[in-house]
Amino acid sequence: MLGEYPIKGRGAAEIAASVEGAVGSGILEPGQLLPPMRELAVRLGVNPNTVAAAYRTLRERGIIETAGRRGSRIRPKPATTVREQVRVDVPAGVRDLSTGNPDPALLPPLAPILAAVAEEADREPVLYGDDPVDPELARVARGELDTDGVPGGPLAVLSGALDAVERVLAAHLKPGDAVAVEDPGWGRTLDLVPALGLRTIPVGVDDEGPRPEELRTALRSGARALIVTDRAQNPTGASLSAPRARALRAVLREHPQTLLVEDDHGHGIVDLPLYPLAGVTHHWAFVRSAAKAYGPDLRHAVLTGDPVTVDRVRGRQRLGPGWVSLLLQRTVLRLRASGAVDGPAVAAAYRNRRELLIDALAERGVRAHGRSGMNVWVPVPDETGAVARLLHAGWAVSPGARFRLDAPPGIRITVSTLTPAEVAPLADAVASAVGPAPARGYV
Numbered sequence: 001m002l003g004e005y006p007i008k009g010r011g012a013a014e015i016a017a018s019v020e021g022a023v024g025s026g027i028l029e030p031g032q033l034l035p036p037m038r039e040l041a042v043r044l045g046v047n048p049n050t051v052a053a054a055y056r057t058l059r060e061r062g063i064i065e066t067a068g069r070r071g072s073r074i075r076p077k078p079a080t081t082v083r084e085q086v087r088v089d090v091p092a093g094v095r096d097l098s099t100g101n102p103d104p105a106l107l108p109p110l111a112p113i114l115a116a117v118a119e120e121a122d123r124e125p126v127l128y129g130d131d132p133v134d135p136e137l138a139r140v141a142r143g144e145l146d147t148d149g150v151p152g153g154p155l156a157v158l159s160g161a162l163d164a165v166e167r168v169l170a171a172h173l174k175p176g177d178a179v180a181v182e183d184p185g186w187g188r189t190l191d192l193v194p195a196l197g198l199r200t201i202p203v204g205v206d207d208e209g210p211r212p213e214e215l216r217t218a219l220r221s222g223a224r225a226l227i228v229t230d231r232a233q234n235p236t237g238a239s240l241s242a243p244r245a246r247a248l249r250a251v252l253r254e255h256p257q258t259l260l261v262e263d264d265h266g267h268g269i270v271d272l273p274l275y276p277l278a279g280v281t282h283h284w285a286f287v288r289s290a291a292k293a294y295g296p297d298l299r300h301a302v303l304t305g306d307p308v309t310v311d312r313v314r315g316r317q318r319l320g321p322g323w324v325s326l327l328l329q330r331t332v333l334r335l336r337a338s339g340a341v342d343g344p345a346v347a348a349a350y351r352n353r354r355e356l357l358i359d360a361l362a363e364r365g366v367r368a369h370g371r372s373g374m375n376v377w378v379p380v381p382d383e384t385g386a387v388a389r390l391l392h393a394g395w396a397v398s399p400g401a402r403f404r405l406d407a408p409p410g411i412r413i414t415v416s417t418l419t420p421a422e423v424a425p426l427a428d429a430v431a432s433a434v435g436p437a438p439a440r441g442y443v
Contacts, residue, residue, distance in 0.1 A: 007035070010046060015054035020063050023074055034064060034072045060175040062194035075194060088387060090396040095422070098398040100234065102269070102374060103416040106349060107295045108340035110331070117330045132314070132323035133157050137333045141288070141302045144267075150286050151279040154310040156317065157324045159299040161265050161289040162188055164313075165227060166196070168285040168305070171312035172259045173198055173224060180223040182210055184377065184403040184410065186234045186263075189227055202405040205236055207371045208244040216251045225259035226252070230274055232266025232292070232373025235403045235412035237354065239266075239372040245275035252280045259309075260284040268293030270372045271347035283309050290332050292374070293341050300324060300332050350374045353415040360427035366434055374416040380434045383409035389433035395426060 005027050009015035022028040034040070037055060041048040055072055058064040066072045090096045138155050146152070158164040169179065175197030181189060183202035193200050201218040203210045203226075210228055219226075228248075231239040240248070252258055260281045264274060267288045278284045285305035290298045303313065317323070335341065354370040361368045361378065370376035380386040380400070387399050390411075400410035418426070 012053035016057040060197040126326045134329040148274045153304040156303045164287040167313045178223045180218040180226040183405045187402040209240040212247040219255045230264045236377040237370035364431035376413045386433045393429040
């Protein structure tokens with residue numbers, strides 16, 4: 001059952017730590033069955049309630065899963081298996097198109113605005129008890145949301161999109177609940193859900209977003225929440241179309257108790273309209289981060305949602321960090337007001353780079369996806385082989401395993417810094433890499 005590994009400990013925390021440490025070190029592998037609670041209690045000489053508490057802790061941390069009489073086993077994709085570690089080491093001289101980062105040349109200079117905001121803070125420092133959301137930022141953000149058709153609701157500011165998603169899920173769900181997620185989807189979301197002790201139910205994605213029938217199946221099978229990316233979906237570049245948004249809203253109306261979480265991290269870098277889903281379920285949250293337009297180090301995301309959801313998120317935030325720095329909030333506000341980022345020009349730059357590569361791949365018989373954002377997704381028959389061949393040819397791309405649950409293999413190419421001169425040689429390399437491996441003779 002567990003080979004030669006002995007679970008140790010006298011208290012629940014010690015037993016849980018023993019199992020988690022073995023999982024983290026690879027001694028216990030995904031799928032391995034744990035002893036029944038009573039059997040382990042006898043072996044360790046402890047009360048069965050102690051083992052039950054340890055197993056409960058492991059479930060809540062996403063380390064194990066329990067299937068009734070079939071027992072408890074190490075999760076197939078435990079939370080300690082971080083998808084960010086599924087990457088290639090990029091040797092010197094290899095062109096790195098694997099990072100998912102925006103083009104630094106399209107990010108705004110921060111020094112002048114940071115200096116001006118700091119001078120204001122010197123004159124009037126932020127103190128405990130001040131409003132956690134800058135009033136002018138709230139006014140501007142609410143106006144943009146209204147223009148885009150996002151329903152009215154209170155606002156909060158969080159430390160990036162993932163922070164917001166985590167807090168919204170924690171505000172409504174309990175360990176063991178299921179969450180419908182995009183597949184392929186953002187790797188950190190796919191790590192976050194099991195880390196919270198929740199289960200993932202994959203929903204397939206095409207160029208227009210999640211497939212409605214797969215979402216309906218997920219909700220009917222028990223998913224209590226849906227996380228969806230409205231535009232610039234990572235890794236496929238999908239963007240909700242008007243017909244797809246209508247179809248998804250129709251499915252959600254059949255399940256009004258679903259917690260809907262929308263991520264619009266593409267705001268400011270895409271030139272496709274927003275078609276929000278919010279408003280058809282009782283509880284919902286809509287998140288916009290500043291990372292792609294203004295830089296990942298500006299840990300800033302605006303969250304709106306129904307009053308209950310936002311109140312719960314704010315309440316938990318007050319008990320932790322308290323608020324997101326008003327210095328950062330005012331920096332983002334000034335960047336917006338100053339026009340430091342030319343949104344249409346940035347969107348056009350990324351669109352041009354995507355389309356050049358997709359068209360070049362099509363000319364070589366390779367199908368690729370990238371309707372919005374800064375990434376192109378290429379389905380491949382042999383993911384590991386394609387990544388290795390491209391690396392050998394001088395190109396580093398991201399393995400699709402970082403983004404997949406049940407979806408077929410693929411590779412993600414970040415085109416944010418791709419130059420026109422690189423398009424043809426890259427397309428040639430991809431076309432060669434995704435084809436059958438060259439035959440080898442043996443003597």
